[in-house]
Amino acid sequence: MKLSPSVEESESYLKKLFAEQSDFQSKRLFIGESEFRLFYFDTLIDSGVVQEFILKPLLQRPEAKIQDVVSILDYAETDQFEDAAQAIIYGKTVMQRDGEDKLYLLGADLKKERSINIPTNERVLRGANEAFIENLDTNLNLMRKLINSTDFIVKTYTLGRISQTKVAVMYLKSIATPAIVEELDRRLQSIDIDYVEVPGFLDELIREKKYSLFPQLLITERPDRARSYLMEGKVVVAGAGSPDTLILPVSFWSFFQSADDYQIGWLLGSIFRLLRICCFFITIGLPGLYVAVSAFNSQLLPINFVNTLQSSLKYVAFPPVFEALAMMLLLEILREATIRLASPVGQTIGVVGGIVIGTVVVQSNLVSNTMVIVAALTGLASFIVPSYEMSSAMRLLSYPALLLSAQFGLFGLAFFFVMVCIHLCHLDTMGYPYYTPPFSFGDAKDTLIRAPIWNLRGRPADTAPGNRIRLRNPRGWKR
Template sequence: MKHFKNRIQTPTETETIQLESGDIELKIAQIGEHLSHTEDLKIHKLVFNNQSCALLYVESLVKAEFIQSNIIKPLLETNSGVVEQIVTSIEITKSSDVLQIGKLLMNGFCMMVIENDSAAIMMLAALSQGRSIEEPKGEQIIQGSHEGFIESLSTNIYLLRNRIKSPKLKVKYFTLGNVTNTKVAMIYMDNIAAPTIVEECEKRIKTIDLDYLYSVGTINEMIEEHPFSPFPQSIQTERPDRAVSYLMEGKINILVDGSPSVLVLPITFFAFYQSPDDYNNRWTTGSFFRLIRLISFILAISLPAIYIATVSYNSEVLPIGILYSVKVSLTYVPLPPILEAIVMQIILELLKEAAIRLPSPIAQTIGIVGGLVIGTAVVEAHLVSHTMIVVIGLTAIASFVTPLNELGTSLRILGFPTMLAASLFGFFGISIVMMIIFIHLCKIETLGIPYFEPFGPYYGKEGVKDIFLRLPIWRFNKVPQNAEPGHSKQSFFVRWKRS
């Protein structure tokens, strides 16, 4: 928390600039000056109630047909009366603050100024543009929902409310970014989420002082407690079903307008190894694949290090047949095992980055060329042994098994100090590094929640449900203790018991 407090400053209050109350041209000039005389600021003059009026809007942010049919046409046909009762808009408000008016214009409002009136009438006429709802490419599943969040904040909130039709689903709005004025939503279940966690999260969001905000990753970096930890302390997901499941566990969702990702916190380590597929299949199938994922955690960190320690210090642990094959493959390799592993890991990361940045057809070609041609070439050139190719390949597969990409990347990074320790101290070095990693996992917290729970601290047999095994739904009788509530939780799991 010390780092968090020193890093974030309290935002300063902005001054108030009042709209001119005299001639309408002065009002138009004042708004034009505030918006830097942008050429997409459109002005439509008319007479209403025998007074000169003007409609101002940023044409790139509003729906012109809506303004014509719901605002201009009714005003011209009626020509007198109360503006708020004549025009049709979802949201109508009044303001005389130029700074507030500028923010509303940038959010798709249409402004109506009337001569000798100090307040402007603001009417929502925002243009809604966005891609269709489709499954996120980075979080695809075999069975279950294939919907994904998009860049529209209102659409994303709809996807959550459509799944949780409860009055206890609470939404709080914030505006972050002194320049961008980005709308942010914090969503949680009022009867499930711990009040202390909600208050702490809200306090941290309010203390963020940035000039621009364009993604939830920026918020995550500003509010996380351990920025130097290699382990991600929140989950970014584009799946509504995953976000809803976390809401029902007492966690908080943070959405940013313009970003398709939802930030979920507080989060624990084992949440990264849970997939929606676990709950869409039978519990035996879900448990089997979850165990596979948890085993991949150890393999991704330690498999190259185990190979290095074995061939460098403890070759006697291998059967004679395997030992002979390994030694033969190392006969003409000039590099020590540690350099072999580091070079191959770096090449793997280069191939992965190239495949991500390139279009799909080219990316597939890069994968084939990297996996077959380059791999075969370095072995034939005696730069790397056959065994090292197999080890690095298995390590890469183990890191990609993680349902969420953030943790997989962290595991590949942690493999480098593990390999270095193995090259210096053998299996003893691997043990020391793994001990440090698990001590670190037990030490860190997210919003006051232990990151490695339910093992650090240990919560008993009730706490370990749905961790290593995905037990049958009817075995759950209360919500997992990921967020300790201020009052008793009501379970979202099925409560019936088999006869």
């Protein structure tokens, strides 16, 4: 709607629009020979900023132009009521001088945010200890401090008809593949929804395979990790109201990488990464392997181990598949209770509950000693993976593996892993393969192992085809 030069008409329109908003304010001011109106939400503005940088300069120079007087960087003008209403909702102060057919949008919003803390979900022993927070501007500030380059591009979107959530897409222009940026832009522009939660909603709305358990976008709260993926040609998506960012496209192997891998020696980093990948198979297959060798294929084990296993199962009332299911469900219940309760209480429940319940179920002959060990090792193996989403997928996949093993033994377990591998080969993210078997040393340099930094000369060919050279003369001191 076109603006009227009359401040009374503007006030009437905005008061009608925000009639049910108890915190909407309209202030009438006479400064010099001019009449002004200020429109704002008093819960969103910083009254000190309004007083110091808007009203005080106007009192000193009442007849001067507004843009020459107010000392606020966030300054804009409009002649549309819709733009003014949107600015008020975002916490700006809207001003109009009587007789002028334009509104001044002045950024005087109240800044309330928590301080930058250490990461809570991605703790490391070496490296940076800064984490993103819920304020998008602060998160962009952290990223710009880490990447001081004109190639660093930030594009902002507003998603959600009602929520009007701000989302920022970050990439390096000289490294990222334009096709990825264009495809992401197309998908974000096509989202038509009332409100958006970042990262959960965006993850589901832009991923290819909607029903796959495996995470197809990597979520991180660490600015340094986001920077490292930007340097590989990937794209980072951040949103207002969330301390987590999305990274895409990523491969299956990205979920086993940790920031610690690059802060310690390459040999230690490779060993720890191999350990995480081994824990992937342990989490999914160990309960099923226990059931298979207990009920079907005990002849594959040494005779002493078979005797020990059978003696532990002698007085157990339930078959191995039921005791395995019971212990896995109990582990999930303890885990959820530990997360949902207050931190001191949750730690106590996790430790004491695990010890007490484990002891009771063994003494009551509901499960065997071996099954308690299997359940504990399975739980610990799932926690070693740096990605919460991949860890959760691994634990859920252990249930169908267990049921197939209970029906068909080791053949059922092997069949399940073949099906998982086929499913991984069918996945892709933003049109790029999700899983590439690392059968060559070139593919395994930063997947199965972490090769020395001086040997990681090239960026991934799929996400950075135009600028693959990462290192030119890394050890130039050595002649």
